[in-house]
Amino acid sequence: MQIRSLRTTATAAMRAGRRGFSLLEVLVVVAIIVMLAGLGSFYVFREYERSQEKAAHVRAKAIAGHLQSWEMDHPGQDLQSLEQLTQGADARMKPDEVLDPWGRPYQFAKEGDVWVVSTSRNNMVINNVSPPRR
Numbered sequence: 001m002q003i004r005s006l007r008t009t010a011t012a013a014m015r016a017g018r019r020g021f022s023l024l025e026v027l028v029v030v031a032i033i034v035m036l037a038g039l040g041s042f043y044v045f046r047e048y049e050r051s052q053e054k055a056a057h058v059r060a061k062a063i064a065g066h067l068q069s070w071e072m073d074h075p076g077q078d079l080q081s082l083e084q085l086t087q088g089a090d091a092r093m094k095p096d097e098v099l100d101p102w103g104r105p106y107q108f109a110k111e112g113d114v115w116v117v118s119t120s121r122n123n124m125v126i127n128n129v130s131p132p133r134r
Contacts, residue, residue: 052101059097060117063106066092067115082106 066085069092082098082105085091098105100119107118 055101056119059100060106060119063093063098063108064115064117067108067117079108082108 063082063085067079070079070085070090073090079085082093083095085093086095086098100106102119104119109116
């Protein structure tokens with residue numbers, strides 16, 4: 001019986017000396033969590049930007065295909081804007097598909113037999129598309 005009471009007394013004495021975490025320990029843990037969150041958000045935003053660029057490439061290729069199709073269906077006519085591809089009975093695209101992931105319209109031009117589709121973001125050319133070989 002006496003052993004139990006000594007053990008209980010020793011545990012109570014240890015608990016009395018240490019009642020929680022010190023302010024320094026809490027600050028260190030919070031600083032570590034903030035650093036990890038900062039690193040994590042950096043990688044998340046970088047991947048988000050890459051996914052937007054990939055979506056822009058995919059949509060530019062689709063637009064170039066629609067431009068080629070329109071050109072074959074309307075020989076000798078000039079396409080004035082991408083909105084022509086979204087209107088009327090000959091609509092090939094939805095109106096929101098002519099905007100890049102940043103909400104700006106794609107630019108397009110025909111240089112010889114090649115369609116050049118680009119976005120206004122840094123004036124970066126996204127896709128050069130040649131006509132299909134016959």
